[in-house]
Amino acid sequence: MTDRGLLIVLSGPSGVGKGTVRKAVFDDPTTSFEYSISMTTRQAREGEVDGVDYYFRTKEQFEQAIADGKMLEYAQYVGNYYGTPLDYVEEILIAGKDVFLEIEVQGALQVRKAMPEGIFIFLTPPDLSELKNRIIGRGTESMDVVEERMSEARREIEMMNAYDYAVVNDIVDNAVQKIKGIVQTEHLKTERVIHKYEKMLEELE
Amino acid sequence: MTDRGLLIVLSGPSGVGKGTVRKAVFDDPTTSFEYSISMTTRQAREGEVDGVDYYFRTKEQFEQAIADGKMLEYAQYVGNYYGTPLDYVEEILIAGKDVFLEIEVQGALQVRKAMPEGIFIFLTPPDLSELKNRIIGRGTESMDVVEERMSEARREIEMMNAYDYAVVNDIVDNAVQKIKGIVQTEHLKTERVIHKYEKMLEELE
Known part of the structure; x- marks a missing residue:
């Protein structure tokens, strides 16, 4: 019996660098994801x-x-x-x-409904101070602009709730290494491996 | 606000090499666990x-x-x-x-009750064929011995159910690398990081 593969979904706000990270994940010689x-x-x-x-x-x-x-x-x-x-x-x-999908946030929410067992990774901007800079800018922005960015950030954080993991896209290699760690770790979950041991015992009985 | 650390519990059947793996985890220059x-x-x-x-x-x-x-x-x-x-x-x-505990199975079950939010890792013998060898031996064992080993294996697999992850102790370095991946990945869980973003937004408001 072959174990079912994992569906990995990488998403995040537009402009965060999803495409670059996805490419780096596929270019990594130690990964072997299927591309959808x-x-x-x-x-x-x-x-x-x-x-x-x-x-x-x-x-x-x-x-x-x-x-x-x-x-x-x-x-x-x-x-x-x-x-x-x-x-x-x-x-x-x-x-x-394992299938690796890199898609927009709206698409990811659709996948979550259809395949809730998927692994959902939210790629976030470099760090919190970066988020602050993005919102307040150089302090010369109008209140309207700041307010609009606050709403945007609120929506993004709201979205994050629908994901299993949040990976910061500070340096692409770091993000790739974390994504690889997530996939490896998900494969180690007891619920995914215990049946192999159970089956073996059954065969011996 | 400092995030609460993670409690990592490494356990597994006796003789599987928990002590060796724990030592290798602590000796790894990239880890910084507190030893209890x-x-x-x-x-x-x-x-x-x-x-x-x-x-x-x-x-x-x-x-x-x-x-x-x-x-x-x-x-x-x-x-x-x-x-x-x-x-x-x-x-x-x-x-x-993060605290790293290496303990016997009975102790691990007690910790699970007291701190269910801990990360529980079950170290398993090299592989399934190894398990088979351990049970059947060289084919010269008496039925009693084989039956006793079957019960033992059944108990171990039963125990595994109480753990979050199963890591095979084939090569110590592999096991260490997987354990490091588990800890890193657990820190990326959305539920553990989202409040930082929420707090930041509150401060800006």
């Missing part, structure tokens, strides 16, 4: 290959997939759909491999 | 210092500590008491430092 290929309705750009870079689909096909419950998450940007097909992720997990 | 000094009623051996190697106490003092609820866990071996004083552990945790 997204589906989109946008036109393929030169050199992009269907089924490699994206699954390129028509708007009708994409909406049919949504209607059929075949999208793990999806969103619209500038008139196009982008999303993660459920079947492909499910296949990889059943094969015992 | 045990209390005992046995005589100090030459060179042993009270309050450094152990807290050496009389039987009456130890039993008074138990009666006063001042022992996090304790057990008796060959006529002497051994245990972990609660106050000292609590002090370190409040100071924001």
